[in-house]
Amino acid sequence: MKHDSGSRKVxxxxxxxxxxDFLERHRHELPVLKSLMEEGASGKxxxxxxxxxxxxxxxxxxxMNPARTGVTCLPEDDFNWSVPPLNSQSIKVPLIxxxxxxxxxxxxxxNVPLTYPPSPVNGFMxxxxxxxxxxxxFTWPPEFRLELxxxxxxxxxxxxxxxxxEFFLKRLYLLTRKQFENVEELIKKKPWDLFIYVVSGTDWIQHYFCKDQGLPGWEESEAIMLDYFREIDAFLxxxxxxxxxxxTIVILSDHGFGKVPSSFVYLNHWLKEKNYLTFRGSLSASVKNYLSRHLRS
Known part of the structure; x- marks a missing residue:
């Protein structure tokens, strides 16, 4: 697709x-990601x-942080994804x-997580x-699904x-390649100024295979994950x-991967529960005070 010289797409x-850390270990085996990192700006x-x-x-x-977006946690019921308590209507702020x-x-x-049901956009979702x-x-407009x-x-x-x-990997590659096929066609044939696509399989394969380095089976699991990331690299x-x-091409991730602690401690919440921490006045009073201080002529 050729664009007008005055247009800037993302x-x-x-x-x-x-x-x-996974990317750093294997950057020389993922040439496209390596090139994007070296030719552009990158960081953690x-x-x-x-x-x-x-x-x-x-x-x-x-x-905006989770307190503002309204989405602060995982679905309930021990990873029961079939009846999610969260959906796109849980998000309380405008998105990009x-x-x-x-x-x-x-x-x-x-394929951005938490976009179901799809909302009206100036384009398609x-x-x-x-x-x-x-x-x-699962599409906006509703009839757009017929184009997939x-x-x-x-x-x-x-x-x-x-x-x-074996079943997991077969299903993962089948789903991934079908999505890639559709995304590549949409990029070529549809008008867009901002195109966002999230690959979820990079998360799923690590949930299934990620191990701490040095543990039995680590090298085999690392090789399986690397094969999948090579597929991603070729797609990119x-x-x-x-x-x-x-x-402008932007590659981003939402989190990394590693050992998860058995529990989390949110210090301010714990201090408040134990009555070691109090907030000055109500939230509404704080907002009023803030506005009165900053809106004075």
Missing amino acids: LMIGLDGLDP LRSTIPPFSLAAWPTAMSG WDVVGLNDKKVAVV ISGFLTPNRATD SPGYETSFDFMQHEVDR GRLRRSVDSST
């Missing part, structure tokens, strides 16, 4: 759970508290595609992780531990070649 690819980002996808993606897409769309720019939003199984209302190739899926039950390794290479040099 292609944003989210790699859910991409760990910077601090995730949200808690560092979970459903809290982090709304923050990444809004620039809302702002861009209001400025008469075309947006494409594909395909909802992502936590879209209910067998849902047919048969077999397109948003997710599968990757957290079911009874799923064996195709995308890079499909856009012109004026397009």
Whole structure:
């Protein structure tokens, strides 16, 4: 696709759970990611508290912390993803595609977690992780789903531990390649100024295979994950070649991967519970005081 010299487009690819340490270990085996890091700006980002996808993606897409987005935790009921208590309506702030769309720019939003049910946008949206199984209302506009190739899926039950390794990998690669096929076609054929696509499989494969370095089976698991990331790297290479040099490419992740502590302590909350910490006045009073101080002529 060739763009007018005056137009500036942004292609944003989210790699859910991409760990910077994993990337550093294997950057020479992932040439496209390596090239993007060396030719552009790169660095480690601090995730949200808690560092979970459903809290982090709304923050990444809004620039606001979980207290403001309204999404602060995981779904309830011990990872029962089939009946999610969270959805796109849980998000209480405008997201980047809302702002861009209001400025008469075309947006494409594909597979971003917590976008079901899809909201009206100036362009199109395909909802992502936590879209209910067998849902047919996962696109905006609703009829846009008819433009996707048969077999397109948003997710599968990757957290079911009874799923064996071979079946998991087969389903993961099938879903990933089908999404890539559709994304590549949409980038070429649809008008857009901002295109956002999140690869969820990078998170899922690490949930299934990630081990602490040095533990039995670590090298085998690392190799399996690296094979999948090579697939991602090749996809990024195709995308890079499909856009012109004026397009800004952004690669981002919502969190890394590593050993999770058995519990979290939020110090201010604990201090308040034990009556060691009190807040001065009510929230409404604090807001009024703030406004009176900063709005004086």
